[in-house]
Amino acid sequence: MVENSLSVAGFCLCSALLAVLLRQYCREQSMLTALGACAAVMTAAAGFLAPVLEEVRDIFSGAGIPDSYMSLIFKAAAICFLTQMTCDICTDSGESAIATAAEMWGRGALAVMSLPMVRSLLERIEQLLE
Secondary structure, three states: OHHHHHHHHHHHHHHHHHHHHHHOOOHHHHHHHHHHHHHHHHHHHHHHHHHHHHHHHHHHHHOOOOHHHHHHHHHHHHHHHHHHHHHHHHHHOOOHHHHHHHHHHHHHHHHHHHHHHHHHHHHHHHHHHO
């Protein structure tokens, strides 16, 4: 895993250097380079995370946590990663207002998605208090 981490770090540093060099000549190509690097790293990470996700599923199942909650947690994590990456790329492109809008969207999406879990938590608390 350390070797893979070093490879990804090297790839990211080379991509960042290329993006900085391209920024002098064409900002659009610089942004596309950053987007491509992010997509490549996320794709590689998805491949490595598959066994980890299966292990987490087994742990959650053993603890008696419903699959729907586990699915919500994974979706929330995906929204967080995508929102952060989008905000960083927009900020690097000089579009901080768009980055702020993307961040607000991500926060709103998390709030809406968490409502079923909050409702379930409140119902359980209510049952305990009765």
